[in-house]
Amino acid sequence: xxxxxxxxxxxxxxxxxxxxxxxxxxxxxxxxxxxxxxxxxxxxxxxxxxxxxxxxxxxxxxxxxxxxxxxxxxxxxxxxxxxxxxxxxxxxxxxxxxxxxxxxxxxxxxxxxxxxxxxxxxxxxxxxxxxxxxxxxxxxxxxxxxxxxxxxxxxxxxxxxxxxxxxxxxxxxxxxxxxxxxxxxxxxxxxxxxxxxxxxxxxxxxxxxxxxxxxxxxxxxxxxxxxxxxxxxxxxxxxxxxxxxxxxxxxxxxxxxxxxxxxxxxxxxxxxxxxxxxxxxxxxxxxxxxxxxxxxxxxxxxxxxxxxxxxxxxxxxxxxxxxxxxxxxxxxxxxxxxxxxxxxxxxxxxxxxxxxxxxxxxxxxxxxxxxxxxxxxxxxxxxxxxxxxxxxxxxxxxxxxxxxxxxxxxxxxxxxxxxxxxxxxxxxxxxxxxxxxxxxxxxxxxxxxxxxxxxxxxxxxxxxxxxxxxxxxxxxxxxxxxxxxxxxxxxxxxxxxxxxxxxxxxxxxxxxxxxxxxxxxxxxxxxxxxxxxxxxxxxxxxxxxxxxxxxxxxxxxxxxxxxxxxxxxxxxxxxxxxxxxxxxxxxxxxxxxxxxxxxxxxxxxxxxxxxxxxxxxxxxxxxxxxxx
Amino acid sequence: xxxxxxxxxxxxxxxxxxxxxxxxxxxxxxxxxxxxxxxxxxxxxxxxxxxxxxxxxxxxxxxxxxxxxxxxxxxxxxxxxxxxxxxxxxxxxxxxxxxxxxxxxxxxxxxxxxxxxxxxxxxxxxxxxx
Numbered sequence: 001x002x003x004x005x006x007x008x009x010x011x012x013x014x015x016x017x018x019x020x021x022x023x024x025x026x027x028x029x030x031x032x033x034x035x036x037x038x039x040x041x042x043x044x045x046x047x048x049x050x051x052x053x054x055x056x057x058x059x060x061x062x063x064x065x066x067x068x069x070x071x072x073x074x075x076x077x078x079x080x081x082x083x084x085x086x087x088x089x090x091x092x093x094x095x096x097x098x099x100x101x102x103x104x105x106x107x108x109x110x111x112x113x114x115x116x117x118x119x120x121x122x123x124x125x126x127x128x129x130x131x132x133x134x135x136x137x138x139x140x141x142x143x144x145x146x147x148x149x150x151x152x153x154x155x156x157x158x159x160x161x162x163x164x165x166x167x168x169x170x171x172x173x174x175x176x177x178x179x180x181x182x183x184x185x186x187x188x189x190x191x192x193x194x195x196x197x198x199x200x201x202x203x204x205x206x207x208x209x210x211x212x213x214x215x216x217x218x219x220x221x222x223x224x225x226x227x228x229x230x231x232x233x234x235x236x237x238x239x240x241x242x243x244x245x246x247x248x249x250x251x252x253x254x255x256x257x258x259x260x261x262x263x264x265x266x267x268x269x270x271x272x273x274x275x276x277x278x279x280x281x282x283x284x285x286x287x288x289x290x291x292x293x294x295x296x297x298x299x300x301x302x303x304x305x306x307x308x309x310x311x312x313x314x315x316x317x318x319x320x321x322x323x324x325x326x327x328x329x330x331x332x333x334x335x336x337x338x339x340x341x342x343x344x345x346x347x348x349x350x351x352x353x354x355x356x357x358x359x360x361x362x363x364x365x366x367x368x369x370x371x372x373x374x375x376x377x378x379x380x381x382x383x384x385x386x387x388x389x390x391x392x393x394x395x396x397x398x399x400x401x402x403x404x405x406x407x408x409x410x411x412x413x414x415x416x417x418x419x420x421x422x423x424x425x426x427x428x429x430x431x432x433x434x435x436x437x438x439x440x441x442x443x444x445x446x447x448x449x450x451x452x453x454x455x456x457x458x459x460x461x462x463x464x465x466x467x468x469x470x471x472x473x474x475x476x477x478x479x480x481x482x483x484x485x486x487x488x489x490x491x492x493x494x495x496x497x498x499x500x501x502x503x504x505x506x507x508x509x510x511x512x513x514x515x516x517x518x519x520x521x522x523x524x525x526x527x528x529x530x531x532x533x534x535x536x537x538x539x540x541x542x543x544x545x546x547x548x549x550x551x552x553x554x555x556x557x558x559x560x561x562x563x564x565x566x567x568x569x570x571x572x573x574x575x576x577x578x579x580x581x582x583x584x585x586x587x588x589x590x591x592x593x594x595x596x597x598x599x600x601x602x603x604x605x606x607x608x609x610x611x612x613x614x615x616x617x618x619x620x621x622x623x624x625x626x627x628x
Numbered sequence: 629x630x631x632x633x634x635x636x637x638x639x640x641x642x643x644x645x646x647x648x649x650x651x652x653x654x655x656x657x658x659x660x661x662x663x664x665x666x667x668x669x670x671x672x673x674x675x676x677x678x679x680x681x682x683x684x685x686x687x688x689x690x691x692x693x694x695x696x697x698x699x700x701x702x703x704x705x706x707x708x709x710x711x712x713x714x715x716x717x718x719x720x721x722x723x724x725x726x727x728x729x730x731x732x733x734x735x736x737x738x739x740x741x742x743x744x745x746x747x748x749x750x751x752x753x754x755x756x757x758x
Binding site: 011 | 642643644645646648649652688690717738739740
């Protein structure tokens with residue numbers, strides 16, 4: 001297969017998938033809001049377009065499936081049939097099949113799906129809708145014929161009739177499924193326009209035109225009046241963008257080093273005028289690099305809408321299977337996030353939704369008994385806060401039963417009774433993230449296998465984010481996910497402990513303090529300090545990291561970094577605060593970031609390799625069982 | 629063959645894969661200069677002052693569909709002579725008739741091959757140059 005052909009097919013697959021992504025949420029909207037001609041037309045057109053291109057590329061199965069559902073859509077759009085759940089399910093099935101077919105194409109696995117059952121099901125559904133009464137399934141007799149279809153290329157016969165304005169010599173073609181028409185009621189063969197009829201018509205049109213020639217209106221400058229609304233888009237290979245991002249990261253590192261060196265020279269040769277020129281130049285480079293870095297980061301950012309588009313349908317299907325009525329309200333879908341987030345946030349969000357529908361929301365009867373509206377509500381809210389993206393998923397269900405959680409965790413041996421008694425409420429909610437936890441006796445098809453929630457947490461930490469749970473009995477539960485905006489380059493605080501430098505991401509740092517030994521108190525074995533009348537646990541970074549080294553001779557003063565992550569707050573003591581630096585996070589292969597408190601490493605301005613610490617990970621370990 | 633292969637052709641379709649396929653077929657026929665537009669509105673703004681000799685356009689498009697674009701072209705003094713080939717997947721009576729009345733030169737049903745495309749184009753220009 002030629003390269004050109006490969007590219008065209010690959011482009012087709014991408015575009016077709018995008019089309020399906022776009023129309024899927026529209027279906028659910030249709031079902032809820034009732035028939036909307038514009039939406040129906042949008043959906044019809046998408047099916048039609050996919051069918052058209054697939055025809056050119058000889059993807060017969062795709063043509064068949066698209067054609068059958070296009071038919072349904074057409075009847076719906078023209079008002080010949082009305083929307084029913086059955087119809088909706090059938091069309092959604094065809095979308096699923098199209099996705100499968102496209103996936104086979106993408107993977108080039110050569111698997112040939114049998115689309116015959118689906119195609120005949122679509123025909124049956126359409127028939128039933130047209131006739132208004134159920135047709136017994138034995139009408140599937142025609143199914144065998146539907147698969148073997150012939151692509152009709154219009155016979156390019158010689159010139160027949162010719163007209164003044166146009167020549168139409170092509171025979172009017174039936175849609176690709178011509179052999180089906182004998183039996184099925186619903187595919188009416190399009191009226192066969194004969195050559196003669198067209199000839200007559202064209203002649204009369206021509207005559208009319210001549211008469212109208214004199215009455216022509218003055219030319220309207222149609223072209224300029226129209227706003228060119230087309231957005232300029234460019235399809236770019238992701239690899240190319242990643243390469244640019246990599247290079248941008250390298251430039252940032254080099255800039256840091258240059259800043260460092262030029263500072264040194266500026267101090268050493270402060271009297272030399274060239275020194276000032278050097279400083280100016282480097283300062284300019286600094287600004288430009290920052291701008292470039294921002295611009296590059298933006299290239300990869302896309303509206304999170306892409307991920308959210310499949311949720312209306314997901315919620316519909318999931319709630320249907322557990323017999324609950326759920327309304328999904330989404331806001332903030334225009335918020336832009338990095339591509340990596342889009343690729344990895346789908347699964348965690350899906351699982352949280354499943355959890356809410358399965359465990360959180362009560363059944364209709366229960367809700368009515370509690371005085372709540374019968375339909376459960378799930379809200380997804382996305383917004384930017386500082387340099388973080390916040391995604392909140394809230395349900396108005398029964399909330400987490402903290403006592404039940406504790407009991408279950410003890411029963412499963414995940415925590416001891418003693419741990420449980422010391423736990424804060426926040427820590428208890430975190431129990432659901434423990435691997436091996438589930439409160440449903442019988443796992444449903446959807447969730448409760450005990451693998452879901454901890455995977456959610458892992459996925460989100462891989463994005464350098466964290467999850468919080470806010471819950472209230474009988475009111476509902478909110479999962480709040482916070483993810484940093486930039487994944488690759490962050491502002492960090494450089495600190496030193498036992499002679500070794502570390503970088504701590506700036507975003508969770510609330511403040512830094514200098515305290516004396518006297519300020520440290522001890523409550524039940526836990527060191528604390530009091531900051532503005534609030535007690536805050538204190539940990540030595542040296543101890544946390546278990547360096548095994550001795551901290552520099554204990555001075556009267558200690559430097560404290562106050563970390564604030566959602567509701568959790570704690571302090572870390574270090575020997576020295578070195579300064580603030582913009583660092584590029586480089587991933588370390590072979591290091592388990594989950595257990596080692598290390599996010600990655602970076603090369604600092606003076607050319608050394610420094611670990612970037614994972615304070616989120618630390619907080620989970622340290623605060624989980626802290627008494628305060 | 630009556631066609632001037634150096635003439636500029638405009639391919640209009642909202643699905644970029646389709647534009648690419650048609651462009652490919654046109655290039656195979658020998659057209660050197662083929663441009664694209666993603667709907668009727670974009671097409672019109674390109675056509676004005678664009679010196680295009682021929683248009684191949686889809687029927688169903690958002691923003692401005694093929695039929696509306698066709699009508700606007702025929703109303704415009706500068707553009708009205710440009711021959712237009714409509715690409716359509718449907719072959720119902722009304723659509724063809726509406727197209728004729730609006731001034732389309734010919735239409736072609738998809739999927740089509742390069743040969744069929746060339747024949748259609750030949751016919752259009754044979755008529756014009758006759």
